[in-house]
Amino acid sequence: MPPAGEGANLAMLDAAELGQLIAETPENIEQAFTQYETKMFPRSQAAAAQADVFLDMLLGEDTPHVLAKTLTDTLDRE
Numbered sequence: 001m002p003p004a005g006e007g008a009n010l011a012m013l014d015a016a017e018l019g020q021l022i023a024e025t026p027e028n029i030e031q032a033f034t035q036y037e038t039k040m041f042p043r044s045q046a047a048a049a050q051a052d053v054f055l056d057m058l059l060g061e062d063t064p065h066v067l068a069k070t071l072t073d074t075l076d077r078e
Contacts, residue, residue, distance in 0.1 A: 014040055037045050 017039065021032035057066050 003033055006051070010044065013043075 014036070018032065018036045021035050022029060025032050057063065057070065060066065
């Protein structure tokens with residue numbers, strides 16, 4: 001996960017959603033998990049893809065140039 005609190009945010013959201021689903025169907029925990037995973041996996045995949053891009057920017061082969069371009073592009077937009 002990117003160092004922007006995304007992992008902690010996802011963990012709290014996951015816990016809240018799973019808890020809500022279990023509370024709604026306490027007699028069928030498997031159904032609660034299935035519903036939870038249907039939402040969780042796509043959301044987690046998106047965050048993981050963003051983290052991969054971010055890590056490559058920070059630790060990749062061309063890091064100094066990529067970081068300089070990113071910062072310059074950001075400042076140019078302001």
